[in-house]
């Protein structure tokens with residue numbers, strides 16, 4: 630029996646990258662998974678792997694930027710599976726043309742809706758259910774770009790992820806009396822498909838030195854297994870070979 634046996638866990642962005650890593654790690658602890666993303670095919674693949682390992686996973690495709698669609702999935706989970714113990718708000722997106730000299734109104738909408746609104750819509754869908762349960766856990770994949778301002782991720786992404794981190798803290802401030810806790814996970818660079826949208830291509834060698842989806846998935850599994858009376862409010866996970874630090878060292882050696 631795993632530490633999450635009997636728990637109902639909803640993971641968004643579950644078909645690829647960190648969400649895929651988290652879904653597989655959470656299923657390995659016995660949780661029943663609900664997998665959401667816009668494309669059904671990658672979700673079905675993850676569900677099949679969970680099933681092959683003896684676990685249970687339900688595929689519920691949907692767009693997290695559509696508030697009605699998000700609420701419909703949360704309601705389906707409560708009606709069909711009875712509760713939502715853990716919500717992993719992981720879906721996110723970035724764009725290629727991200728600098729102030731390139732970004733368009735459409736690009737701003739894509740990034741703000743995809744990273745910030747999506748978390749808010751998920752939170753307002755699950756919180757009433759968790760209040761009724763008088764317990765629940767929300768784990769949000771934010772970013773180091775949500776703690777420090779830099780140019781690499783683009784201003785819209787940095788602004789959205791700062792908003793996400795702030796939102797996580799306010800959930801703890803208001804919902805702690807309902808037994809609800811929230812963790813903001815702030816990854817540095819993780820080798821996932823989102824890197825394919827980088828303006829400067831990332832080599833296979835560089836991806837190999839980064840954190841991997843399994844590393845962040847295992848951190849999310851650890852957070853999910855914490856006893857209900859404690860919360861890790863915010864946590865960072867970065868590659869040891871941190872390209873930002875390495876670039877700083879290179880500048881230092883040429884000064």
Ligand SMILES: NC(=O)c1ccc[n+]([C@@H]2O[C@H](COP(=O)([O-])OP(=O)(O)OC[C@H]3O[C@@H](n4cnc5c(N)ncnc54)[C@H](OP(=O)(O)O)[C@@H]3O)[C@@H](O)[C@H]2O)c1
Pocket residue numbers: 641642643644645646647648665666667668669671691692693694719720721722743744747770771772773815816817818819820821822823824
């Ligand atoms: N990789 C990194 O270096 C890094 C660092 C810090 C933070 N993060 C954050 O980590 C999270 C996961 O990203 P990742 O790195 O694992 O990249 P990824 O593989 O591209 O995963 C993003 C996932 O989100 C889903 N998604 C995107 N927009 C969606 C929407 N509107 N509705 C539902 N699902 C949506 C995508 O599936 P569909 O396309 O099928 O919808 C995809 O499975 C994101 O929030 C990202 O910002 C990543």
